[in-house]
Every structure is written in C-alpha cells, then in structure tokens.
Amino acid sequence: MNAPLIEIRGLAKRFAKRGGRGGRGGRxxxxxxxxxxxxSVSAGEFLTIIGPSGAGKTTLLNIIAQIDVxxxxxxxxxxxxxxxxxxxxxxxxxxxxIGYVTQDDHLLPWRTTLQNVxxxxxxxxxxxxxxxxxxxxxxxxxxxxxxENHYPxxxxxxxxxxxxxxxxxxxxxxxILMDEPFGALDAQTRTQLQEDLLRLWNLGKKTIVFVTHxxxxxxxxxxxxxxxxxxxxxxxxQHAITIPRPRDVxxxxxxPQFAALYQRVRGELQ
Amino acid sequence: xxxxxxxxxxxxxxxxxxxxxxxxxxxxxxxxxxxxxWKISADVAGPLTVADPIKVFERIVADxxxxxxxxxxxxTLRLSAIGFALGCGFGVALPFLLRRRPRLTAAVEPYxxxxxxxxxxxxxxxxxxxxxxxxxxxxWLVGLLVFYVVFIAVFAGIRSVDRGLIxxxxxxxxxxxxxxxxxxxxxxxxxxxxxxxxxxxxxVSAAIxxxxxxxxxxxxxxxxxxxxxxxxxxxxxxxxxxxxLVLAINALLVTVDRRVNAWRPIERHMQx
Amino acid sequence: MTTLGGRSSIGRxxxxxxxxxxxxxxxxxxxxxxxxxxxxxxxxxxxxxxWVGSPWGVAxxxxxxxxxxxxxxxxxxxxxEAAAGFVLGALPAVALPFALRRLPIATAILDPFMVxxxxxxxxxxxxxxxxxxxxxxxxxxALVAVTVFFIVYFSTQAGIRALxxxxxxxxxxVGASEQHVARHIVxxxxxxxxxxxxxxxxxxxxxxxxxAELISANRGLGYLLQLGAMNFDTTGIxxxxxxxxxxxxxxxxxxxALERRLLRWRPPxxxxxxxxx
Numbered sequence: 001m002n003a004p005l006i007e008i009r010g011l012a013k014r015f016a017k018r019g020g021r022g023g024r025g026g027r028x029x030x031x032x033x034x035x036x037x038x039x040s041v042s043a044g045e046f047l048t049i050i051g052p053s054g055a056g057k058t059t060l061l062n063i064i065a066q067i068d069v070x071x072x073x074x075x076x077x078x079x080x081x082x083x084x085x086x087x088x089x090x091x092x093x094x095x096x097x098i099g100y101v102t103q104d105d106h107l108l109p110w111r112t113t114l115q116n117v118x119x120x121x122x123x124x125x126x127x128x129x130x131x132x133x134x135x136x137x138x139x140x141x142x143x144x145x146x147x148e149n150h151y152p153x154x155x156x157x158x159x160x161x162x163x164x165x166x167x168x169x170x171x172x173x174x175x176i177l178m179d180e181p182f183g184a185l186d187a188q189t190r191t192q193l194q195e196d197l198l199r200l201w202n203l204g205k206k207t208i209v210f211v212t213h214x215x216x217x218x219x220x221x222x223x224x225x226x227x228x229x230x231x232x233x234x235x236x237x238q239h240a241i242t243i244p245r246p247r248d249v250x251x252x253x254x255x256p257q258f259a260a261l262y263q264r265v266r267g268e269l270q
Numbered sequence: 271x272x273x274x275x276x277x278x279x280x281x282x283x284x285x286x287x288x289x290x291x292x293x294x295x296x297x298x299x300x301x302x303x304x305x306x307x308w309k310i311s312a313d314v315a316g317p318l319t320v321a322d323p324i325k326v327f328e329r330i331v332a333d334x335x336x337x338x339x340x341x342x343x344x345x346t347l348r349l350s351a352i353g354f355a356l357g358c359g360f361g362v363a364l365p366f367l368l369r370r371r372p373r374l375t376a377a378v379e380p381y382x383x384x385x386x387x388x389x390x391x392x393x394x395x396x397x398x399x400x401x402x403x404x405x406x407x408x409x410w411l412v413g414l415l416v417f418y419v420v421f422i423a424v425f426a427g428i429r430s431v432d433r434g435l436i437x438x439x440x441x442x443x444x445x446x447x448x449x450x451x452x453x454x455x456x457x458x459x460x461x462x463x464x465x466x467x468x469x470x471x472x473x474v475s476a477a478i479x480x481x482x483x484x485x486x487x488x489x490x491x492x493x494x495x496x497x498x499x500x501x502x503x504x505x506x507x508x509x510x511x512x513x514x515l516v517l518a519i520n521a522l523l524v525t526v527d528r529r530v531n532a533w534r535p536i537e538r539h540m541q542x
Numbered sequence: 543m544t545t546l547g548g549r550s551s552i553g554r555x556x557x558x559x560x561x562x563x564x565x566x567x568x569x570x571x572x573x574x575x576x577x578x579x580x581x582x583x584x585x586x587x588x589x590x591x592x593w594v595g596s597p598w599g600v601a602x603x604x605x606x607x608x609x610x611x612x613x614x615x616x617x618x619x620x621x622x623e624a625a626a627g628f629v630l631g632a633l634p635a636v637a638l639p640f641a642l643r644r645l646p647i648a649t650a651i652l653d654p655f656m657v658x659x660x661x662x663x664x665x666x667x668x669x670x671x672x673x674x675x676x677x678x679x680x681x682x683x684a685l686v687a688v689t690v691f692f693i694v695y696f697s698t699q700a701g702i703r704a705l706x707x708x709x710x711x712x713x714x715x716v717g718a719s720e721q722h723v724a725r726h727i728v729x730x731x732x733x734x735x736x737x738x739x740x741x742x743x744x745x746x747x748x749x750x751x752x753x754a755e756l757i758s759a760n761r762g763l764g765y766l767l768q769l770g771a772m773n774f775d776t777t778g779i780x781x782x783x784x785x786x787x788x789x790x791x792x793x794x795x796x797x798x799a800l801e802r803r804l805l806r807w808r809p810p811x812x813x814x815x816x817x818x819x
Contacts, residue, residue: 065715067711067714067715092711092714092715093714093715093716093717095717096716096717098715099715099716100712100715102708102711102712104708106706106708106709106711106712108709108726108727108730109807109808109809110730110731110733110805110807111807119713119716119726120716120717123713123716123717123718123719123722123726124716124717151806151807152807153807153808153809153810167716168716171716171717289647292647293647293650293651296647296648296650296651297651297654297655300651300652300655301655304655319673319674373566373567373570374570376567376570376571377567377570377571377573377574378574380571381571381574381575381578387745387787387790387791387794388783388786388787388790389745389748389749389752389786389787389790391749391752391753391756392749392752392756392763392764392767392782392783392786393783394756395756395767395768395770395771395779396767396770396771396776396779396783398771399770399771399774399776399779400593471661471663474663475663475665475666478663478666479663479665479666479668479753482668482669482753482756482757483756483757490666493666493669493670494669494757496669497669497670497672497673500673502673505669505670505673506670509666509667509670512663512666513662513663513666516661516662516663517658517661517662520661
C-alpha cells in the first residue's frame with residue numbers, strides 16, 4: 001500500500017486576536033478555528049471536504065497550500081515535512097506541486113484569457129511551443145475558444161471560473177486544491193463545470209481536494225468525503241463514495257446510494 | 271510592504287510599527303541632513319544663489335521684530351480671507367439658485383464646466399487691466415479660485431441629496447425655504463467642508479501669487495521684490511514664511527477635521 | 543409603466559418626450575451660447591474695444607495668429623515648458639515609490655517630508671527659480687517639474703499600496719518570484735492610479751508654466767498675456783486666453799487618449815479612478 005500523498009496530523013489553527021494596540025502581552029486567547037484535525041489523501045484520489053460555513057475549510061486549504069501558517073500539528077507531502085509552522089519558511093504552492101483554485105478567480109485583469117492561462121508557464125520559465133499548444137488545447141476543452149483575446153471583465157462568471165481552472169491545470173501540478181470553485185454560479189453552469197472537471201480529472205489522474213458546502217456536489221464528485229464539524233473543526237465523519245464512475249452528475253440524486261449517504265452526512269453536519 | 275507580507279501573514283504587525291524609533295530617528299536625521307545640505311550649498315554656490323540658512327533665520331527674526339513681516343503676513347491673510355468669503359458666498363448661493371431651475375441648469379452647465387478649464391491665474395493680467403493695481407485683481411483671483419472649488423462641491427452635493435427626504439419634507443408641509451435649510455443644507459455639509467479644506471490653503475496660495483504680479487505689500491510682494499533686488503536672503507525668508515504659513519493652515523484644518531469627524535479617514539490636501 | 547415585456551412597453555409617447563427633452567436641452571445650450579456672445583458684443587460696443595475686445599475681433603486675431611504661425615510659436619513655448627516639466631517631474635515621481643516598495647522604513651521616513659512638499663505652495667517658488675535659472679524656459683520647466691512631482695508621487699504610491707493580496711497569492715502559488723510579482727502584478731495594478739495622478743497634474747503643469755511666464759518671460763502665452771495688459775490690448779489677451787484654454791483641453795485629451803489605449807483591460811464600471819473634477 002503506497003504511503004499517502006498528503007498527510008495531515010493534529011492540525012490546529014487559531015488567528016491572533018485583533019484589537020488593542022500592538023497586542024503584545026495580555027492577549028486573550030482567540031478561538032481555535034481548526035483543532036486536532038487529522039486525515040490523509042492518497043495519490044490520484046478525488047477527496048471532497050464538506051462542512052458548515054466558518055468551519056475553517058478555506059483556512060485548511062490555505063495551510064496545505066502553504067499560504068498560511070498552522071498553530072500546531074504537521075503536514076506531510078510525499079512523506080516530506082512541509083514547513084507549516086513558520087511564516088518565513090512557507091513555500092506557497094510547494095514549488096508548483098500544489099495547485100489552488102480559490103473562490104475568487106484572481107485572473108489578472110490586464111491580461112487576456114490566453115495570457116492569463118499562460119501566466120504560470122511564463123513565470124516558471126516553461127513557455128515553449130508544446131506548452132503553448134497544451135494551453136490552447138485546454139482552452140478549447142474548457143469551451144473558451146474564441147475568447148482567447150478577451151479581457152476578464154468581458155467574460156461571464158462561468159467563463160472566468162473555467163479560465164482560472166485551466167490556468168491551474170496548464171502547468172500540471174500533481175495536487176489541486178479547490179475551494180468552493182463553483183459556489184457563486186447558477187445551477188446550470190455549475191453542473192456543466194462539474195462535468196468538465198470530472199472529464200479533465202480523468203485525462204491525467206490528479207489528486208484533487210475539493211471543498212464545498214453542497215452535499216450533493218460532494219457526493220457527485222468525490223471518491224471519498226470528509227465531513228468537518230463546526231468551529232473548532234474536527235473530522236465529524238468520513239465516507240467512501242462507492243457510486244461507480246463515470247458519474248452522472250446531472251442525475252446523481254437518482255442513484256440508489258445517494259439518499260442514504262445524503263441523510264447520513266446531513267446528520268453529521270448538525 | 272513586501273510581497274510576502276502582503277500575501278502571507280494576515281496577522282503579522284505592519285512591518286514598520288515595531289520600528290517606530292528607527293523611523294523617528296531617520297526623520298530627524300533626514301531633516302538635519304537637509305539643513306546641512308542647505309548650509310553647504312550656500313557656502314558652495316555663493317550668497318547670490320543660495321542664501322545662508324542662518325542669515326535667513328536672522329532676517330526672519332529681524333523682520334518679525336520690526337513688524338514688517340507681521341504686516342505683510344496680515345495683508346496676505348486679509349486678502350485671502352476676503353477673497354475666500356466672496357468665493358464661498360457665490361459658490362454656495364449659485365447652486366441653490368440653480369437648484370429650482372433644472373432647465374437653466376442644463377443649459378448653462380456645459381459652459382460652467384468648460385470654464386473650469388481656463389487657468390484662473392492666466393486671468394490676472396486682464397484683471398489688472400480692468401480693475402487696477404490695488405487689491406481688486408487679487409481679490410478676483412482668490413475669489414474665482416475659491417468659487418470654483420466650492421461651487422463644484424456644493425453643486426454635486428445638492429445633486430446627490432436624497433429625493434425621498436425632500437418629498438417627505440414637502441408632504442409634511444415644509445415650504446421651499448425650510449426644505450433648503452433643513453434637508454439640503456445638512457445633506458451637503460460634508461461636501462461643503464471637504465471643499466473648504468481644499469479652498470482655504472489654495473486661497474492663501476493664490477493671494478501670494480497674486481502679490482507676485484501686482485501690488486506693493488504682502489508675502490508675495492516680499493518674495494518677488496526681493497528677487498528683483500537680487501536680495502536672495504529676502505527671497506528665501508519670504509518663501510520659508512509663506513510655506514510655513516500654508517503648512518500651518520493645513521495642519522490646523524486637519525486637526526479640526528479630525529476632531530469633528532473622528533471616524534472618517536483624513537485626506538491629504540494638495541497645495542499648489 | 544412597465545409590463546413583463548420590459549423595453550417594449552415604453553410607450554411611443556415616452557420615447558418622443560425623451561427626444562423632445564434632449565433636443566430642448568441642446569437648443570437651450572445653443573441659446574445660452576448665443577446670449578453669451580451677444581452680451582460680449584454689447585459690452586465690447588458700449589465699453590469700447592480697449593476694455594473688452596469684440597468677439598469678431600478676437601476670432602479674426604486668433605485665426606490670423608494661427609495662419610501666420612505667430613500664435614502657434616508662442617503657444618509652443620508654453621507647451622514645451624509644460625511638457626518638459628511634466629516629464630521631468632513625473633518620471634521620478636513614478637519611479638520612487640516602486641524603488642522604495644521593499645523599504646517600508648525608508649518610505650515611512652520620507653513620508654512627512656513628502657506630505658510637507660505636497661501641502662506647501664510650490665508656485666511660491668517661481669521667483670526663486672527665476673532667480674536661479676533666468677527668464678528662459680529652464681525656470682518654467684523647474685517649477686512645473688516640482689509641482690507635478692508631488693501629485694504623481696502620491697498617486698503612484700496609492701496605486702502600489704492598493705495591491706490586491708489575492709492576486710499576489712495566486713501568483714506565488716503558481717511559482718512567481720518577487721520580480722515576477724513586481725513586474726506582472728504590482729506595476730500593472732498601479733498604472734491606473736499613475737494615470738489618475740497624471741490627469742490631475744496636467745492642468746497644474748500648464749498653470750505653472752503660465753504663472754512663471756507672467757512673472758518674468760519674453761516668450762510664451764503668459765508673456766502674450768502680460769504684453770496685452772501692458773499695451774491695453776484686451777483682444778490680444780483674449781486670444782492668448784483662448785489659446786491657453788485650448789492647450790488645457792488638448793492636454794486633457796492626450797492623457798485620456800493614452801490612458802484609453804493602455805488601459806483597455808479595465809472594466810467600464812471602475813469609476814473610482816476615472817476622469818474626475
């Protein structure tokens with residue numbers, strides 16, 4: 001059995017209490033956002049994480065992506081210790097091995113769609129004929145062909161999300177974190193993007209950690225689902241999703257296993 | 271702020287806060303350095319080009335004691351105050367007059383906005399020709415500058431008044447005068463005060479520059495007259511006093527503003 | 543009154559009313575223009591053309607000045623002073639905040655001096671520059687440069703401070719180095735603010751050139767203004783005023799045109815930095 005790709009042990013996080021000048025000494029303890037969180041992710045797995053709002057899901061992803069520090073606990077990536085305790089030692093994206101699709105698409109407003117998608121390749125020094133071709137292929141796959149030279153403000157919300165998604169895919173990180181990427185979209189677009197995501201995931205077996213607050217989405221997409229409790233977040237439940245692939249995203253609710261699983265998860269979220 | 275600070279640690283203290291002493295020390299050092307540079311350049315470039323700071327200081331003291339500087343400052347401030355009052359008065363009255371005549375407003379608005387593009391200082395020779403060489407042309411200059419600032423602010427302020435409030439007042443039986451006083455005036459007060467903060471230092475500055483061009487008293491006259499006499503010390507002394515005056519007015523306004531609006535962020539005020 | 547159909551429910555009468563109102567507004571504006579010119583003409587006739595140059599006199603003198611190039615030549619001196627000073631002042635004003643971006647302590651030390659410079663009456667330095675550089679264009683350029691510098695400095699600094707941390711995080715995750723972030727995120731993000739500063743500074747550049755010319759010069763539009771005043775030639779003054787105003791509009795137009803070209807990526811709703819008063 002292979003060692004898990006990502007291992008989280010006893011992760012804990014609390015934010016420094018704001019308010020009061022300087023905050024030196026006499027600080028009251030701030031509430032723990034995450035406490036004693038442990039789980040692992042296997043290579044090639046599609047893990048969905050679900051939890052109530054404010055449960056620290058974004059914080060968890062930020063820590064894994066190394067753009068935030070943990071107050072306690074450890075994170076191992078490919079059995080290496082990731083320096084999540086020390087702000088100065090953080091390596092965002094862990095040398096491009098972890099991709100992160102955030103809730104806000106963060107497309108650079110002054111770059112066209114194509115330029116935005118090529119941006120990671122440009123900064124990594126990997127921009128050449130074949131990577132460019134890959135980018136163009138991804139743009140076509142995501143249904144954005146014809147909009148390569150548009151600026152982000154000329155794209156719809158769904159298009160921007162797709163552009164942000166393929167911007168991460170273009171440089172092929174083995175792990176991709178996704179933070180409620182489809183949350184702000186209408187149901188139609190969301191279902192379409194879920195299908196696109198599964199298709200793209202199939203193309204090259206990546207490891208995906210997908211955070212959402214939508215139980216149906218979590219069941220439809222994931223191999224395994226983690227349920228987080230309210231603040232301070234712990235694992236309230238873990239479920240292997242045995243619905244066979246390829247999944248019918250549109251009709252997931254009609255699958256016989258769906259209802260029972262849904263109810264169980266609902267119960268754990270209370 | 272470095273990129274890392276901006277992006278990574280939300281709860282790290284601002285990078286400078288902890289080094290407050292270093293910053294203060296640096297500022298004092300820089301000020302001292304600038305004074306030293308002044309002294310050195312005075313020695314190097316000669317008294318005709320750069321006046322010696324000590325001589326400038328002595329001149330300022332002497333002129334203050336003799337009353338000449340006090341007189342000049344008073345003249346400039348009086349000019350600014352009168353011009354300011356005139357500009358303010360018209361700047362407030364005109365929008366109110368236009369308020370009830372939307373058709374007239376629409377007709378004249380493009381011309382008013384176009385006239386903003388005329389540099390007011392360029393009108394001074396014309397004013398001198400028309401109004402003589404006493405205070406009148408300077409008052410026109412200051413008045414016009416203040417007028418435009420206040421007019422635009424009050425105009426915008428009146429435009430942004432909540433219609434609902436006006437309607438409510440009318441329904442409650444308020445006459446036009448009462449509406450103007452209660453609803454509109456109070457709604458546009460923040461715009462008005464913001465405009466005053468900009469207009470007051472600008473009025474003083476305009477008075478000084480007016481005095482460059484016409485008249486025989488005031489801080490501006492002092493500076494320009496000294497230049498014509500190649501009295502470099504006088505030029506420097508006048509500039510130092512004028513700058514200190516305007517900066518003091520700015521500081522005063524900021525303090526008053528802070529007291530009155532404790533919850534709003536202060537803007538820095540541009541002075542030309 | 544609207545139905546579910548929306549637009550199609552606006553009655554023909556509403557549309558006509560809107561057209562009529564716009565035409566009436568235009569008509570009013572033309573009427574006002576005619577009235578203003580008429581008043582001008584009457585004043586010129588009653589007070590004499592020495593006191594108020596007549597509209598026709600000004601128009602013909604203006605056209606003649608352009609035709610024989612004299613007006614253009616004088617205007618060009620003023621424009622050169624304003625433009626050269628503008629560039630001389632704006633370049634360091636844009637460069638300095640970027641250079642000091644990674645040295646927050648240096649910026650903090652400099653801050654009160656910059657605020658002082660911003661608040662101080664820079665035009666009051668005009669006689670000093672004339673003393674130093676004479677009555678040629680150098681003194682005008684220096685005055686304009688100092689004036690423009692402080693305005694653009696603060697605008698640029700605001701642009702750098704308005705850094706979107708989310709964009710920076712994104713860039714870091716995909717592997718951008720400090721230089722990459724500076725080049726691809728900080729700089730483009732600050733450009734709209736820099737333009738706001740340039741737009742703000744432009745009228746001050748022209749005004750500064752004119753003022754310095756008014757005090758002491760033998761060329762330029764300010765010189766023409768003083769000449770007109772000395773010769774009791776109000777027609778000449780009006781011509782010079784008109785030329786000055788044209789230059790101000792031209793300058794505004796240039797900055798706006800340049801901005802439109804460079805900032806095509808900006809969403810039209812971003813009005814925070816657009817043409818202000």
